[in-house]
Amino acid sequence: MRIKLVYDNTTIREDLQSDWGFAAVVETGSRNILFDAGADGDILLSNMQKMELDPAQIDTVFISHHHFDHTGGLAAFLAKNNRVALWVPESLRGVRNAASVNHVSEATAIDHNIFSTGELKGIEQALIIQTDKGTVLLVGCSHPGLGAIMKAAEPYGDIYAVVGGYHGFRQFELLKDVQKISPTHCTQVIDALRTLYPEKYIAGGVGTVIDF
Template identity: 50%
Template sequence: MKATIIYDNTTIRADLIADWGFACYIETGRNKILFDTGGNGKILLQNMRSLDINLYKIDTVFISHNHFDHIGGLSAFLNENPDVTLYAPNSLRGIKHAKKVILIEQAQKLEDGLYTTGELEGIEQSMAVQTEKGLVLVVGCSHPDMANILSAASQFGDIYAIIGGLHGFDQYDLFEEFQLICPAHCTQHKAEIKNIYPGKYIEGGVGKMIEL
C-alpha cells in the first residue's frame, strides 16, 4: 500500500500548493483510491498533476464527511473522472456524475482489504486498508470520539497506522500500539503527539508519501 497526501494545510515541496483541507491518494493491490477531495478543485487537480498522479486511473472515491474542506474538490474531480465507485456517509446526498454512489451507515467491508467504520455519531466515516503489517486507518477530521473510531475499525483487524486529521484529539494512550502516526490537516496537538511517540511520528503535508 502506498499513501500520498495530496491536499493539506502544509506542503513539503515548493511546487505543491498548501490549503486548508485534506485529501489522500491511496494505491493498493486492487484499487486506486481518492480519500476526500480538499476544499478547492483547482488546487486538488494541480497537486495531483504535480505529483504525477493520473486521476483517470482512480476507481474509488471515499468521502469522510460533508464539510467543505473535504468535499470542495469533488465536483471538479468528477467532472474529469466520473467512472468511479463513490462511498459517502449517509448524510451526504445529491452527489452527481459518479458512476456508482454507495451511501454508508454501518461499519462494513467495502471490498477485499477495504473497510469503513460507518458513519459514526451521524457525521463522519473513516477508512481502513488492510496491509501485511495490519490496518492503516485513514481519517478525515476525527469528529467522532476517537475511541469509537478505533473500536469500529478494530473489528476488521489490528491497527498498524493512522493517517489524517485528528482535530483536538488528546487521548494519547489510545495510540500506544500503533507503529506509525501521521497527523495532518486539523490536528491541534502535533507537538504533543510527536513528543510522546517520536519514533512513530511522521510529519504530514502535501507530497508526503508513506509506503507499507
C-alpha cells in the same frame, strides 16, 4: 500499499500548494482511491498533476464527511473522471455524477481488504485497509472522536497506523500500541504527538508519500 498526501494545511515541496483541507490518494494494489477531495478543485487537480497522479487512474472515491474542506474539490475531480465508485456517509446527499454512489450507514466492505467503519455519530466514516503489517486507518477529521473510530476498526485487526486529521484529540494513550501515526490537517496537537511518540511519528504535508 502507499498513501500520497495531495491536499493538506502544509506542504513539503515548493511546487505544491497547501490549503486548509485534506485529501490523499491511496494505492492498495487492487484499487486506487481518492480519500476526500480538499476544499478547492483547482488546487487538488494541480497538486495531483505535479505528483504525477492521473485522475483517470482513480477507480474509487471515499468521502469521510460533508464539510467543505473535504468535499470542495469533489465536483472538479468528478468533472475529470466520473467513472468511479463513490462512497459517502449516509447523511451526505445530492452527489450524483459518478458511476455508482454508495451511501454508507453501517460498517461496509468495499473490497476484500478495504472497509468503511460506517457513519459514526451521524457525521463521519473512516477508511480501513488491511495490510500484512496490520490495519491502516485513514481519518478525515475524527469528529466522532478518534477513540470511537479506532473502536469501530478493532474487528478488522490490530491497528498499525492512523493517518489523517485528529480533531480535538487529547487521549494520547490511545496510540500507545499503534506503530505509526501521521496526524495532519486539523490536528491541534501535532507537536505534542511528535514529542511523545518520535519513533511512530510520520510528518504530513502535501507531497508526503507513506509506504506500508
